[in-house]
Amino acid sequence: MAHGTLAYLLQQNFILLLIIGGAVIFTILVFFIILFIVFYQRRRHRYQAEQQELRNSFQRELLKTQLETQEHTLRKIGDELHDNIGQLLSSTKMFLALAGRELGQVPDSIHTAETTLAKAILELRALSKLHNQEWLHQFDLIDNIRSEATRINAGGLLDIRVESNIDSVPLNNQSQVMLFRVVQEALHNCIKHAGATALSISVAAAGGLRLVIADNGRGFDPGGPARSGVGLLNMKHRVQLLGGDICWHSRPGAGTRVEINLPDTVVDVSA
The missing domain is CATH 3.30.565.10 (Histidine kinase-like ATPase, C-terminal domain)
Incomplete structure (x- = not known):
């Protein structure tokens, strides 16, 4: 009877050890699974962040290139206004002055035209400067x-x-x-x-x-x-x-x- 009781206790202890061992192994396994998931999520988030930063960087560079192209175009327009159209207006103003001298008595319409042209030339020069990036760099x-x-x-x-x-x-x-x-x-x-x-x-x-x-x-x-x-x-x-x-x-x-x-x-x- 004592031998049977001892065997039963040993069996119960063995079963208990198996249960405890299984619980420990299961806990360790769950821990590693959670650790793997956390590590995976971190790597995924880091990868997504890197990809988003690459997209943002690409977008910034694209916008920068577009704006630099616009600045170049504005600078060309400013040069064109100053070098060509400005010269044409100045020549026209000079011809009006010569015509007035030849007429002797200058009509009011010519005076008005000369004044208007002078204002247009000043306006054009100011506008051309405002589209010249190098000129802008000299000012606050x-x-x-x-x-x-x-x-x-x-x-x-x-x-x-x-x-x-x-x-x-x-x-x-x-x-x-x-x-x-x-x-x-x-x-x-x-x-x-x-x-x-x-x-x-x-x-x-x-x-x-x-x-x-x-x-x-x-x-x-x-x-x-x-x-x-x-x-x-x-x-x-x-x-x-x-x-x-x-x-x-x-x-x-x-x-x-x-x-x-x-x-x-x-x-x-x-x-």
């Missing part, structure tokens, strides 16, 4: 904005006010040119589409750079088809390449407010 962004505002204000159709709490923008020259193109596009949109009479541009540095362009025009629906226009997309792409963000606040009949924010991580304090 704020000076360029003020010069553009003065040029547009001379037309009398739009009153532009420029405010800034800084004397110069802490960005390198290339970034300043790119940001200036965004401002130019906003002004072009305002003149062409908004029907505004007043526009303000404010530049402020506070933990980065903030630029706001606001007009009193007819406004638009930011969620409508105008949002996908080439001009607005160009503005968005340029600001993205600068590492910032841009947003439009507008509604029909209530004007438009464009806000551009560049974080301090992209601001070059040594610029």
Whole structure:
């Protein structure tokens, strides 16, 4: 009887050891499975992040190439305006002056034509400079904005006010040119589409750079088809390449407010 009891206890202990051993092996197996899954997920996430970064890098390079092509085109247009059309206008003004001398008594129409041509020549020279990237590199962004505002204000159709709490923008020259193109596009949109009479541009540095362009025009629906226009997309792409963000606040009949924010991580304090 004692022998049978001992055998039974040994059998029970063996079964218990098998159960415990199986539980330990199962636990270890589950642990390694979880470890493998975690490792796999990390590698997958890292791979996906690398692929996304490659796509983003490709997109940035593509946008940069497109914008560089646009800059090249603008520079060629500026040269063409200055070298060819400017010369033609200057020659025409000279011929008008010669014609006036030959007539002796110069009609008022010729005086008016000469004055108009002189204004056109000045306007053309200013416009050609604003599309010359090398010329822009010599000036600060704020000076360029003020010069553009003065040029547009001379037309009398739009009153532009420029405010800034800084004397110069802490960005390198290339970034300043790119940001200036965004401002130019906003002004072009305002003149062409908004029907505004007043526009303000404010530049402020506070933990980065903030630029706001606001007009009193007819406004638009930011969620409508105008949002996908080439001009607005160009503005968005340029600001993205600068590492910032841009947003439009507008509604029909209530004007438009464009806000551009560049974080301090992209601001070059040594610029």
